[in-house]
Amino acid sequence: MPAELAPAAPCAIASALVDDLWRTCEAEACGLTRAEFEQILLRIGMAQNLSLAAGLAAEATPGQQAACFAALRMSDLVLARACAGGSERAWERFIALYREPLFRAGIAITGNETLGRELVDSLYAELYGLTVRDGERRCPLNSFSGRGSLIGWLRTTLAQRHVDRHRRTRREQPLEESTERAAPPADSAPQPDQLALPLLAEAVSEALDKEGPEEKLLLASYYLDGRKLHEIAAVLGVHEATVSRKLKRVTGALRKQIVRGLERRGMSRREAEEALDTDPRDLTAGIDNGGPDRDHLHLKELLQSSQSGAFKE
Amino acid sequence: MNPMPHPDHPDADVLNAFAEHALSGAERLRIVAHLGDCERCREIVFLSRAVAEPVMAAGPAVRPEQRPDRHLGWFFGAFARWRVALIPAAALASAGAIVLWVHFRPVPTRPETARPAQQTASARASAPSQGLEQTAPPLALADPDHYVGNSARSATASKPNQAGQISGLQPKSAVPPAIGISDMKQLSSAAPDMGDTAGQQRAANPIPLDAHSASLARYAPPPEPVSPPSVVTFSAQTAVEPQRQGGANRLASGIKAAATGAGAAPAAPAPAPPPPNILALHGSLVSPPMGGPSPVAGKMQSGTEAAPQPLNEFAVMRLARRAKLPSGLITVSSAALLNRLIAVDSAGSVFLSEDGGKHWDSIPAQWSGKALAVQAPPLAPRSSMTAAKTQNAVLAPESTEVMIAGAADESPNSVPAPPPRQAGANAPPLPDKSLPESQPVGKAAPPGPDLLFRLVTNRHEVWVSDDGKAWRRQ
Numbered sequence: 032m033p034a035e036l037a038p039a040a041p042c043a044i045a046s047a048l049v050d051d052l053w054r055t056c057e058a059e060a061c062g063l064t065r066a067e068f069e070q071i072l073l074r075i076g077m078a079q080n081l082s083l084a085a086g087l088a089a090e091a092t093p094g095q096q097a098a099c100f101a102a103l104r105m106s107d108l109v110l111a112r113a114c115a116g117g118s119e120r121a122w123e124r125f126i127a128l129y130r131e132p133l134f135r136a137g138i139a140i141t142g143n144e145t146l147g148r149e150l151v152d153s154l155y156a157e158l159y160g161l162t163v164r165d166g167e168r169r170c171p172l173n174s175f176s177g178r179g180s181l182i183g184w185l186r187t188t189l190a191q192r193h194v195d196r197h198r199r200t201r202r203e204q205p206l207e208e209s210t211e212r213a214a215p216p217a218d219s220a221p222q223p224d225q226l227a228l229p230l231l232a233e234a235v236s237e238a239l240d241k242e243g244p245e246e247k248l249l250l251a252s253y254y255l256d257g258r259k260l261h262e263i264a265a266v267l268g269v270h271e272a273t274v275s276r277k278l279k280r281v282t283g284a285l286r287k288q289i290v291r292g293l294e295r296r297g298m299s300r301r302e303a304e305e306a307l308d309t310d311p312r313d314l315t316a317g318i319d320n321g322g323p324d325r326d327h328l329h330l331k332e333l334l335q336s337s338q339s340g341a342f343k344e
Numbered sequence: 345m346n347p348m349p350h351p352d353h354p355d356a357d358v359l360n361a362f363a364e365h366a367l368s369g370a371e372r373l374r375i376v377a378h379l380g381d382c383e384r385c386r387e388i389v390f391l392s393r394a395v396a397e398p399v400m401a402a403g404p405a406v407r408p409e410q411r412p413d414r415h416l417g418w419f420f421g422a423f424a425r426w427r428v429a430l431i432p433a434a435a436l437a438s439a440g441a442i443v444l445w446v447h448f449r450p451v452p453t454r455p456e457t458a459r460p461a462q463q464t465a466s467a468r469a470s471a472p473s474q475g476l477e478q479t480a481p482p483l484a485l486a487d488p489d490h491y492v493g494n495s496a497r498s499a500t501a502s503k504p505n506q507a508g509q510i511s512g513l514q515p516k517s518a519v520p521p522a523i524g525i526s527d528m529k530q531l532s533s534a535a536p537d538m539g540d541t542a543g544q545q546r547a548a549n550p551i552p553l554d555a556h557s558a559s560l561a562r563y564a565p566p567p568e569p570v571s572p573p574s575v576v577t578f579s580a581q582t583a584v585e586p587q588r589q590g591g592a593n594r595l596a597s598g599i600k601a602a603a604t605g606a607g608a609a610p611a612a613p614a615p616a617p618p619p620p621n622i623l624a625l626h627g628s629l630v631s632p633p634m635g636g637p638s639p640v641a642g643k644m645q646s647g648t649e650a651a652p653q654p655l656n657e658f659a660v661m662r663l664a665r666r667a668k669l670p671s672g673l674i675t676v677s678s679a680a681l682l683n684r685l686i687a688v689d690s691a692g693s694v695f696l697s698e699d700g701g702k703h704w705d706s707i708p709a710q711w712s713g714k715a716l717a718v719q720a721p722p723l724a725p726r727s728s729m730t731a732a733k734t735q736n737a738v739l740a741p742e743s744t745e746v747m748i749a750g751a752a753d754e755s756p757n758s759v760p761a762p763p764p765r766q767a768g769a770n771a772p773p774l775p776d777k778s779l780p781e782s783q784p785v786g787k788a789a790p791p792g793p794d795l796l797f798r799l800v801t802n803r804h805e806v807w808v809s810d811d812g813k814a815w816r817r818q
Contacts, residue, residue, distance in 0.1 A: 136395045139394075140392075140395055175357055176357050178361040178367070179357070182396075183392065183396055184356060184360045186360070187360035187388060187392040189392075190387075190391040190392040191356050191359070191392075244373060245376050245380075246380075247380030248376050248379050248380040250380075251383070251386065256383065262393070266363060266393050
C-alpha cells in the first residue's frame with residue numbers, strides 16, 4: 032500500500048459515510064479500491080482533525096465526520112490523492128478533466144502559448160511524481176487539501192511558478208532599464224522639503240501601520256499593484272462598489288492620519304498638506320520595495336489622491 | 345507596509361482556498377494580513393483569480409457565507425460602472441413622464457354642465473304647478489353634470505352621432521327610452537341605494553360633450569319630467585313610448601297652465617311629474633339618443649318650453665367649470681344664490697363659496713346621510729332668448745329681460761351674462777315654495793325671504809338654507 036494511503040491515526044470512518052462518499056466521489060473511476068478509498072478518507076480527516084478540536088477526532092460522531100467531509104471537495108481530493116498514489120486510471124481521469132483547462136490557464140498566465148505550454152508541462156512532470164527527493168517520490172498533489180477546487184489549485188500553482196520565475200528573471204534586466212531617477216547634485220544644499228522627508232516617511236509608516244489587514248491589502252492592491260476595482264472585488268469576494276467605497280474611505284482616513292502625524296511632528300497644517308505632494312521616490316523608509324517606478328507612481332497617487340476623485344475601475 | 349516577501353509564504357493550496365473564498369475567518373484574516381505585505385503572494389492570487397474567472401463561474405459553488413457579493417454578471421458590472429449616469433437619467437425620465445401625463449391628461453370640461461340648472465329650472469317651471477308642488481322635490485334639484493346629458497339627448501335626438509360621449513349610460517337601443525323613464529327604472533331597481541349609486545356613478549362616469557352637442561344642449565328643452573309618486577317609487581313597468589308621450593303631454597299642459605295661471609290639471613290622469621331635475625340627479629343612467637328624432641324631443645319641441653336660464657346659472661356654470669373643491673372630488677351638483685355658491689362633491693360633501701368659487705368652505709353635515717344635489721331658486725334670466733329648435737316660451741320676453749336686469753343689479757359679483765335664450769324658452773322656474781305664487785313671473789324679483797338653497801340627501805330628505813351654512817330640514 033502506498034505511503035500516502037497508510038492510516039494516520041487509530042480512528043475509523045463510519046461505514047455508511049464511506050459508502051456515500053464512495054458513490055459521490057466516483058472513487059471507482061479513479062481506480063481505487065474501497066480499502067484504499069477508506070484510507071484516503073482517514074488521512075484527509077486526520078489532516079483536518081475532522082474539523083474538531085485537538086484530540087477529539089477519535090471521538091467524532093458520524094455526523095461530525097460527515098460535516099467535515101462535506102466542507103471539502105471530496106471528488107477532487109480523492110482524485111488528487113489517487114493520482115499522488117500512482118493510480119493510472121486516476122491519472123487518465125485527471126488528464127481527461129484538466130489537461131486542456133490547464134493549458135489554457137498556462138497560456139493566459141504567461142501571455143504566450145509556448146511559454147504557457149512549457150509552464151504546464153513542467154508542472155505535469157512534477158505532479159506526475161518525477162521529482163524524487165530523499166529517494167522518495169514527491170507529488171505536489173498531496174498538498175492539495177480539498178478546501179478549494181483542484182483546477183483552482185492547479186492554476187494557483189501555475190501562477191506561483193510563473194511569478195517566482197518572473198521575479199527571478201526581473202532582477203536580471205539590463206541597467207538601462209532600471210529606474211531613471213536622477214541623482215541629486217552632491218553639493219546642493221538640502222531643500223526645505225527634504226527636511227520633511229523623514230517626518231513624512233514616519234507619518235506614512237505610522238498611518239499605514241494603523242490600518243487593518245484588509246485595508247492594507249486594498250491600498251496595496253490598488254495603489255502599489257495597480258489593480259482595478261473589479262479585480263480587487265473578485266479577490267475579496269465583495270461587490271465592486273463596495274471596494275470603491277471602502278477605498279475612498281480608507282484613502283481619506285489615511286490622508287488625515289498622515290497630516291495629523293506630520294502636525295504632531297511639528298509641522299503646520301499647511302506644511303503637512305504640502306508635504307503630501309512629495310515625490311514618493313524620495314521616501315525611503317518602508318516604502319521603496321525596489322520595484323519598478325510604477326510602485327512609486329502609485330504611492331504618489333495614494334498620497335495625492337483627492338477624496339472626490341473616482342477610482343479607476 | 346513592508347513589501348519584502350515573508351519567509352513563510354502560504355502554499356498554493358491556501359492561496360487557492362483564499363481566492364475561492366474557502367477559508368475560515370481566522371485563517372482568512374491571516375492570509376489577508378500576509379497579502380497586504382507580500383507583493384509576490386498578491387500577484388499569485390490576482391493572477392490565478394484572473395485566469396480562473398470563466399471557469400470559476402461554472403465550477404463548484406463555494407460556501408455561500410464566504411461569498412457575500414460575488415460576481416454578479418455583466419449587467420451589474422455595467423450598471424456599477426454607469427450608475428452615476430443611469431440613476432439621474434432614470435429619475436429625470438420619471439419626472440418628465442409625470443409632467444407630460446399631468447399636462448396632457450384630458451381634463452373633463454363641462455362648459456355646459458351648468459346649463460342644466462337653467463333647463464332644470466325651466467323644466468320645473470313647465471311642469472304642472474300643482475303636480476310639482478305636490479311632488480315638491482326631493483328631486484327638483486339641478487345637477488348640471490348630468491342634466492346636460494339628458495338635454496343633449498333630447499336636443500340632439502335627430503343627430504345622434506353628434507352627441508357627446510356619455511359614459512356610464514345605458515347602451516343604445518333601437519328605441520331610445522323616454523328621458524327619465526330609464527332613470528326611473530334604474531331608480532326602482534336601485535331604490536335603496538339610489539343616492540349612493542348615482543353619486544358613485546357620477547363620480548365614476550363623467551359626461552364630456554363635444555362642442556356641437558354642448559351648444560345644442562345649451563338650448564335644448566328640458567327633458568320630459570317623469571312622475572314618480574315618490575322619490576323611489578318609479579315603476580319599471582312603464583312603457584317607453586306611451587309614457588314618453590304622456591309625460592310630454594303632461595309637461596306641456598302643465599307649462600301652459602303655469603303660464604296662464606289657470607293651473608289646469610294635466611290631461612292625463614297620471615301623477616304629477618316630478619321636476620326634471622331627477623334626471624340630473626341620475627343622469628348617468630340615461631342612455632344616449634339613438635336613431636332619429638326622439639319623440640320626446642319632438643314633443644318637447646312642439647309643446648313644451650325651453651327652460652329659462654336663471655341668472656345664477658352662469659355662476660353655476662363657472663362654478664362647474666372651474667370649481668376645485670377642497671376635497672379634490674368632482675362637483676356633482678351646484679347651485680348659486682346671489683353671491684353664494686353651493687357645491688356638492690361626489691362624496692356627498694357640501695361646500696360653500698362666497699367669492700365666486702375662489703375659496704370654498706366645507707359645510708358640516710347637519711343632515712343624516714350624504715348630500716346628493718343642491719338647488720337654488722333661479723332668478724329671472726337676463727337677455728332675450730335666441731331662436732332655437734325649441735319654440736316654446738312661457739315667460740314673456742319683456743318680463744324676462746326685466747328680471748335679468750333686476751338680477752344683475754343684485755350681486756356685485758355678477759356672473760357673465762347668460763347666452764341669449766331660446767325663443768319661447770322663458771319658462772318660469774319650477775314653482776317652489778321659495779317663490780310666492782302671486783309673484784308675477786317675469787318681473788324683477790328682488791331676493792326675498794324665500795330664496796333658499798335646497799339640498800337633497802340620500803335619505804330622501806330635503807334641507808333648506810338661506811345662507812348655505814345653517815340648514816334645516818324642510
